[in-house]
Amino acid sequence: MNTSKGGLPPRKNSPQGSTNNRQQPRSTAPATTKKSTASKKKKPKKRSFFFRLMRLLLVILLIAVLAALGYAGYLYWKVDRGGFGVDQPVQAGQSASEKPLTLLLLGTDNRPKHPSNLTDVIMVAALNPETKSATVVSLPRDTYIELSGYKKSKINAFYSRFKGKEKTSGILAEDEMKKMMGKYLDIEVDYTTVLDFQGFRDIVDEFGGVDVNISANMCYTDSVDGTDINLKKGQAQLNGDKALDYVRYRKSNCKPATKPSDDFERNKRQNEVLNSLISQMQSLGGVLKIGRVLDAVDDNLESDIENAQIKSLIATYWDISKENVEYVPVTGTWRSPYVYINDKELEAAKKSLQDRISGVSASVAAGSR
Numbered sequence: 001m002n003t004s005k006g007g008l009p010p011r012k013n014s015p016q017g018s019t020n021n022r023q024q025p026r027s028t029a030p031a032t033t034k035k036s037t038a039s040k041k042k043k044p045k046k047r048s049f050f051f052r053l054m055r056l057l058l059v060i061l062l063i064a065v066l067a068a069l070g071y072a073g074y075l076y077w078k079v080d081r082g083g084f085g086v087d088q089p090v091q092a093g094q095s096a097s098e099k100p101l102t103l104l105l106l107g108t109d110n111r112p113k114h115p116s117n118l119t120d121v122i123m124v125a126a127l128n129p130e131t132k133s134a135t136v137v138s139l140p141r142d143t144y145i146e147l148s149g150y151k152k153s154k155i156n157a158f159y160s161r162f163k164g165k166e167k168t169s170g171i172l173a174e175d176e177m178k179k180m181m182g183k184y185l186d187i188e189v190d191y192t193t194v195l196d197f198q199g200f201r202d203i204v205d206e207f208g209g210v211d212v213n214i215s216a217n218m219c220y221t222d223s224v225d226g227t228d229i230n231l232k233k234g235q236a237q238l239n240g241d242k243a244l245d246y247v248r249y250r251k252s253n254c255k256p257a258t259k260p261s262d263d264f265e266r267n268k269r270q271n272e273v274l275n276s277l278i279s280q281m282q283s284l285g286g287v288l289k290i291g292r293v294l295d296a297v298d299d300n301l302e303s304d305i306e307n308a309q310i311k312s313l314i315a316t317y318w319d320i321s322k323e324n325v326e327y328v329p330v331t332g333t334w335r336s337p338y339v340y341i342n343d344k345e346l347e348a349a350k351k352s353l354q355d356r357i358s359g360v361s362a363s364v365a366a367g368s369r
Helices: 017-021 029-042 049-082 155-164 173-185 197-206 240-248 263-282 284-296 307-317 343-358 362-368
Strands: 101-108 119-128 133-139 191-196 210-214 218-222 227-231 234-238 301-303 325-329 332-335 338-341
Touching: 101 173, 101 197, 119 155, 119 307, 119 343, 133 263, 133 343, 155 173, 173 191, 173 343, 191 197, 197 240, 197 263, 197 284, 210 240, 210 263, 227 240, 234 240, 240 263, 263 325, 325 343, 338 343
Parallel strands: 101 191, 133 325
Antiparallel strands: 101 119, 119 133, 191 301, 210 234, 218 227, 332 338
């Protein structure tokens, strides 16, 4: 059949009929290959739980480091603004990060209703930056001191006596105490810090209390100075007032009477409270409270430590391990009104301080004694 417009004649019908009139589908093989390749590229690689956990920990660690650096800067600012130390530079090579330091720590029986410069707490601490360790020697308040150049007396009376002579002698009581205690313990004492009872209470309260194990019931009252000690045997968390009662308790006037406590037991309790405070300080909450602690003790602390040295002490020892703090309570024999120190224990305490200053580890030092 001829076409009217000169076009090609139609194709003959095929056995498949009308399907020949439809557009033949293109080959799908190449498309399938491309799609498969694309899907392989887009499919995310599964990260392991361990990988995601480590990434999270790294982020947290970074934040913690930045926060710590920022908080350290804040503490430095607080020290500068608060006037917690002496406003003068530290001599070259004498900072806490560079050399061992020794500190005399005195706690005075000074309260609003009972002003006093008698020292209920007498401790000497030696700190070594290389071993990141410390030795704390505590002496009974009634220790009998017989020392060349000094009047025979209880150890707790010397600071009060020196304080009363400051105007005539022209020498600070803190300097006199450093000189005397250095001679008594055969070391050089670098600094003296004096904290009264209210300052102690404030420190404990700011850290949220201390955890202790009370060995026996303690009861004592005194309407004159407001003392009201009433502690029960067992594990306890004590606030500032109760913690002060715990370290001060000596005898009972209650009915029924509770077991009395000597100076040696008091020193053990002082060390227990100090150990608990270290734990509180090193917790995250404790670290963030240090600024408030500095504010709390502002009016209840005297010290000859330079501002720059306080900063160095914070930077060097704020995270000291409790296991690296050696407590050496010195005991003796009580013969009223004095404690006559055990000579062997005193010599051992001197050696402990000297070993710490020289860098001998606590374990090695303990093995040699």
